[in-house]
Amino acid sequence: MRYLPLTDRERKEMKTTIGISDIKELFNCIPSGKCYPSLAEIPSELSEPELIAAFKEMGRKNSFSDHLSFMGAGAYAHFIPEVVSYLSAKGEFLTPYTPYQPEVSQGSLQAIFEYQTMMTMLTGLDVANASLYDGATATAEAVLLAVRKSGRRRVLLAANLHPEYAAVVHAYVQNLPIELHTVAVNEKDGRVDEHDLRAKLDGSTAAFVFQSPNFLGVVEDSRAIAAAAHAREAFAVQVVCEAMSLAYLVPAADCGVDLVVGEAQSFGLPLAFGGPYLGFMTAREEFLRQMPGRLVGQTLDLEGKRGYVLTLSTREQHIKREKATSNICSNEAWCAMRAGMYLAAMGKTGLANAARTCHFNAVYFAAAAAALKQIQVVYPKNFYNEVLIEVKKGSAADFHASLKKKGVLAGVPVSWFDPKQKNRLLLAFSEVHDRKAIDRLLGAMGERS
Amino acid sequence: MTALPKLIFELSREGKIGCGLNEADVPAEAVIDASFRRTGISDFPEVSEVEIVRHYMALARLNYSVDAGFYPLGSCTMKYNPKINEKLAAADELQAHPYAPHDLVQGNLEIMARLEEWLVALTGLAGFTLTPAAGAHGEFTGMLIIRKYLQEKGDARKVVLIPDSAHGTNPASAHFAGYEIREIPSNAQGIIGIEELRAHLKPDVAALMMTNPNTLGIFESNISAIAEALHANGSLLYMDGANLNALLGIVRPGDLGVDVMHINLHKTFATPHGGGGPGSGPVGVAAHLLPFLPVPRIKKSKDRYEVVYDDPCSIGRVKNFYGQFLVMVRALAYLLALGRENVRRVAEDAVLNANYLRKRLEGSLDLPYPASSLHEVVFSDKDLPVKTLDIAKRLLDYGIHPFTIYFPLIVHGAMMIEPTETESKETLDEFVSVMGTILREARENPELLRQAPVQTPVRRLDETLAARKPVLKWSRGESI
Numbered sequence: 027m028r029y030l031p032l033t034d035r036e037r038k039e040m041k042t043t044i045g046i047s048d049i050k051e052l053f054n055c056i057p058s059g060k061c062y063p064s065l066a067e068i069p070s071e072l073s074e075p076e077l078i079a080a081f082k083e084m085g086r087k088n089s090f091s092d093h094l095s096f097m098g099a100g101a102y103a104h105f106i107p108e109v110v111s112y113l114s115a116k117g118e119f120l121t122p123y124t125p126y127q128p129e130v131s132q133g134s135l136q137a138i139f140e141y142q143t144m145m146t147m148l149t150g151l152d153v154a155n156a157s158l159y160d161g162a163t164a165t166a167e168a169v170l171l172a173v174r175k176s177g178r179r180r181v182l183l184a185a186n187l188h189p190e191y192a193a194v195v196h197a198y199v200q201n202l203p204i205e206l207h208t209v210a211v212n213e214k215d216g217r218v219d220e221h222d223l224r225a226k227l228d229g230s231t232a233a234f235v236f237q238s239p240n241f242l243g244v245v246e247d248s249r250a251i252a253a254a255a256h257a258r259e260a261f262a263v264q265v266v267c268e269a270m271s272l273a274y275l276v277p278a279a280d281c282g283v284d285l286v287v288g289e290a291q292s293f294g295l296p297l298a299f300g301g302p303y304l305g306f307m308t309a310r311e312e313f314l315r316q317m318p319g320r321l322v323g324q325t326l327d328l329e330g331k332r333g334y335v336l337t338l339s340t341r342e343q344h345i346k347r348e349k350a351t352s353n354i355c356s357n358e359a360w361c362a363m364r365a366g367m368y369l370a371a372m373g374k375t376g377l378a379n380a381a382r383t384c385h386f387n388a389v390y391f392a393a394a395a396a397a398l399k400q401i402q403v404v405y406p407k408n409f410y411n412e413v414l415i416e417v418k419k420g421s422a423a424d425f426h427a428s429l430k431k432k433g434v435l436a437g438v439p440v441s442w443f444d445p446k447q448k449n450r451l452l453l454a455f456s457e458v459h460d461r462k463a464i465d466r467l468l469g470a471m472g473e474r475s
Numbered sequence: 476m477t478a479l480p481k482l483i484f485e486l487s488r489e490g491k492i493g494c495g496l497n498e499a500d501v502p503a504e505a506v507i508d509a510s511f512r513r514t515g516i517s518d519f520p521e522v523s524e525v526e527i528v529r530h531y532m533a534l535a536r537l538n539y540s541v542d543a544g545f546y547p548l549g550s551c552t553m554k555y556n557p558k559i560n561e562k563l564a565a566a567d568e569l570q571a572h573p574y575a576p577h578d579l580v581q582g583n584l585e586i587m588a589r590l591e592e593w594l595v596a597l598t599g600l601a602g603f604t605l606t607p608a609a610g611a612h613g614e615f616t617g618m619l620i621i622r623k624y625l626q627e628k629g630d631a632r633k634v635v636l637i638p639d640s641a642h643g644t645n646p647a648s649a650h651f652a653g654y655e656i657r658e659i660p661s662n663a664q665g666i667i668g669i670e671e672l673r674a675h676l677k678p679d680v681a682a683l684m685m686t687n688p689n690t691l692g693i694f695e696s697n698i699s700a701i702a703e704a705l706h707a708n709g710s711l712l713y714m715d716g717a718n719l720n721a722l723l724g725i726v727r728p729g730d731l732g733v734d735v736m737h738i739n740l741h742k743t744f745a746t747p748h749g750g751g752g753p754g755s756g757p758v759g760v761a762a763h764l765l766p767f768l769p770v771p772r773i774k775k776s777k778d779r780y781e782v783v784y785d786d787p788c789s790i791g792r793v794k795n796f797y798g799q800f801l802v803m804v805r806a807l808a809y810l811l812a813l814g815r816e817n818v819r820r821v822a823e824d825a826v827l828n829a830n831y832l833r834k835r836l837e838g839s840l841d842l843p844y845p846a847s848s849l850h851e852v853v854f855s856d857k858d859l860p861v862k863t864l865d866i867a868k869r870l871l872d873y874g875i876h877p878f879t880i881y882f883p884l885i886v887h888g889a890m891m892i893e894p895t896e897t898e899s900k901e902t903l904d905e906f907v908s909v910m911g912t913i914l915r916e917a918r919e920n921p922e923l924l925r926q927a928p929v930q931t932p933v934r935r936l937d938e939t940l941a942a943r944k945p946v947l948k949w950s951r952g953e954s955i
Contacts, residue, residue, distance in 0.1 A: 071814025201653025300796025
């Protein structure tokens with residue numbers, strides 16, 4: 027077998043060295059009646075060409091790529107410069123373990139340090155960790171962090187937080203003494219209902235967790251939200267599903283937000299059917315020693331040379347065990363490094379270009395959609411790159427299905443998450459689209475089905 | 476010694492461009508008030524494409540990796556990562572949007588369903604969730620499943636037993652699932668003794684978390700009796716499958732009374748570690764726990780794959796979307812390549828390699844737990860003139876990645892060596908020879924080891940300084 031380098035002759039020599047005659051002797055410690063189960067139901071080995079053919083065949087059963095897609099809702103198609111794929115695929119980056127031996131891991135460590143720096147530049151906050159699993163678990167970790175830091179047990183979640191993120195938060199805290207409450211949405215503008223927020227914030231509230239741009243596509247008034255939270259000494263925690271928005275909107279820190287967490291898949295990671303993606307966490311300095319996850323810090327070597335190490339590990343499970351700030355060990359280090367490569371390749375001008383093109387494309391769609399009689403744009407202002415529409419006749423799911431027949435994936439029906447919302451679709455636009463693609467979407471929507 | 480690369484920010488020059496995007500071809504109209512828009516990103520890199528390539532190539536040269544050489548990091552199973560799996564995982568036809576309608580992604584759903592079938596066949600458990608993102612995430616998921624199951628039975632309980640040899644994630648995961656931790660000492664053989672277990676097995680015990688083989692590389696040979704005692708007490712047996720590599724095709728945890736276990740696809744199933752992730756930590760359960768698995772679940776009905784999003788007893792959702800899909804692709808590719816002819820050989824060669832190293836080294840290093848080893852062996856620093864750390868650092872000078880050091884905590888100056896099955900006999904012999912040289916150096920010139928490494932791009936780094944005055948990002952004009 028090509029992955030197993032020992033020859034039969036070497037196996038024999040090694041057994042002689044060990045002092046056994048049969049390999050089974052090495053497994054004498056295992057209850058004998060249970061050993062060597064039948065493997066008959068397991069398929070036979072594949073050669074490399076057979077393996078390629080097997081995956082080609084499974085790949086052929088996927089037909090999504092025949093469609094023009096405007097799906098978003100937490101996972102976004104963006105252009106990835108080839109250098110990102112080329113460099114990140116290097117075995118030197120792909121095949122090391124966690125950099126526990128920094129002397130031979132400076133490449134990964136420096137790359138993550140650069141990533142951390144760029145995430146703080148994007149959010150304006152003081153510190154970024156080296157990654158969490160994804161946007162949803164990063165949100166759950168932010169809830170735990172806010173509770174730990176404040177010593178309070180009540181956390182408010184915005185109703186327009188991504189439903190899967192809210193579900194993950196609920197799953198994470200289900201056995202912990204943490205109370206979750208939902209803050210309503212103002213249906214008129216799609217933003218958090220500030221009256222409801224102020225009414226629900228109290229002296230026991232650790233944090234208000236809101237998403238911006240939110241699950242209805244609308245950019246929240248983070249300044250007003252942060253001010254309301256701070257008035258009750260609660261933390262304002264912003265969740266970002268579309269990291270590209272960070273390059274277009276005013277930095278969260280400038281709005282007074284304390285923690286920004288979310289999903290950075292948009293930074294150079296393919297859609298990949300949902301993973302691996304990249305959870306990120308950025309925070310004000312005061313959270314540092316309570317943060318979950320790895321942190322890369324700068325230091326000096328014996329000769330005074332600059333270098334990088336994993337630091338502040340006394341927060342972590344391998345030192346603190348059940349008293350750790352999180353149970354996380356393996357994280358998404360390679361994804362973070364790749365995001366750093368993407369941000370470096372896009373650079374100051376490229377990222378700004380892509381970020382504004384996402385918005386302009388969404389605006390172009392929303393403006394043209396206003397002329398269609400089949401649909402209505404729910405919130406024609408203050409969206410970034412996602413537009414919520416309402417289907418005037420029939421269900422959004424049926425409308426979506428009819429467009430799918432025309433080769434267009436018209437976003438995500440909100441009813442998939444909330445069955446009560448029967449006639450809404452959330453569509454995402456990015457720099458991978460152009461006017462022609464959006465016109466095709468509009469044309470398909472405007473046709474009589 | 477190579478000069479260390481500058482930071483990407485130090486390479487930045489105003490006006491340089493690293494990507495070739497076109498401008499929007501729609502009108503430049505915004506519907507967000509200017510007070511909500513940023514004006515630019517200060518100090519963000521401006522670097523040309525060729526400089527980016529050279530920057531990261533320079534960083535790549537500073538990294539040690541499995542592709543570069545022997546990486547006997549105990550408990551981490553640093554086996555070779557087959558290259559074809561990277562190509563398969565990068566295929567365009569798999570990169571669907573996670574909300575793509577199910578009829579358009581039958582191939583992807585099949586990949587997940589087939590991986591689950593493999594895991595069921597190899598472990599003897601009834602079903603798996605593939606959504607957990609890593610081993611610790613799997614542990615947490617498993618603990619939530621146990622808690623929900625016991626709650627449904629009206630007896631939530633509050634304690635999880637964990638042996639003192641366990642990985643730190645075990646107590647942390649159980650803690651975040653709402654449990655109190657009670658530690659059980661390992662016995663003189665380095666395993667959980669049935670008497671030690673009974674002494675701690677009170678009615679408030681929800682489960683025991685057992686790593687098997689444990690972190691000493693020793694099989695928990697009392698496992699069946701332990702499972703019986705737990706079950707008689709209404710408690711469950713959780714198995715940390717981090718070391719499953721030793722058992723592939725040899726014994727199925729489900730046949731030993733295990734109720735819940737997680738598997739690390741990035742250890743046992745040859746997916747690359749990526750410098751600390753992404754991993755993937757599927758969780759398998761016995762039949763009585765199937766209803767509690769997290770959503771989503773892939774189900775086959777007739778010849779189509781469907782996805783179930785709510786299940787009345789489910790613990791809910793632990794991750795966005797389906798999990799680390801491209802890691803699953805690589806794991807399935809690895810298993811399909813192995814086939815029934817080779818899965819057992821993986822475990823046999825891994826255990827053979829570990830025992831060969833043990834035999835070759837046990838004359839020169841102290842072996843605190845002499846019970847038979849499976850996939851790894853743990854030596855101590857007893858009677859050595861230098862510290863374990865010094866030996867590890869000296870290995871770097873010889874171009875070998877050190878073993879895991881100072882873990883498990885129950886061994887003084889632990890050196891935990893896991894060669895895996897993908898190393899040749901020549902590599903093992905070379906390692907033994909280098910260890911011999913280093914141990915001789917330790918006796919003759921211990922200062923040489925205390926100064927090591929000297930051949931690496933940087934020397935020993937000041938971790939105290941890093942923690943005392945944390946510098947976690949580059950800032951213009953600031954230098955250390």
